[in-house]
Amino acid sequence: MKFVNLTPHQITVIAGAITHVINPDGRVARVKTSVIEEQSLNGLPVRSIETGQVEGLPAPENDTVYIVSGMVLAAIPLTIRPHIAGRRDVVAPGELVRDDAGRPIGCKGFTSKPGGVRVPEDLCKSCGQERHVSGDAGYCGPCLGE
């Protein structure tokens, strides 16, 4: 199983004695935001933001979990339709670990959507859906014309 870091930053996970550094992939997942209105409070600007769809999140891949920002994770729907779950192959950096001066030096692990992470396996090579048929060359029934 591999992690793919879709943030622009190096991620350092500090889990007990283990420190694990995950470099950015180069692709970045973002939430599209637009400024609805701006106002001023005591001369300081306040922007009203509307968040839209997640952009730059690749399709699920076998044995792959994507790391995104907490904002992107929050914008991913838990369910797409009542019977279709949203993406469960995505995590965000977890609780921060700080040094003695209070500077963040890493995170303790990851945060997932409620229900936990599901690592994709057995995805169809053609359509990317989970295969309904096993024992073939990696394609689902519909893609094989069944």
Ligand SMILES: [Zn+2]
């Ligand atoms: Zn297919």
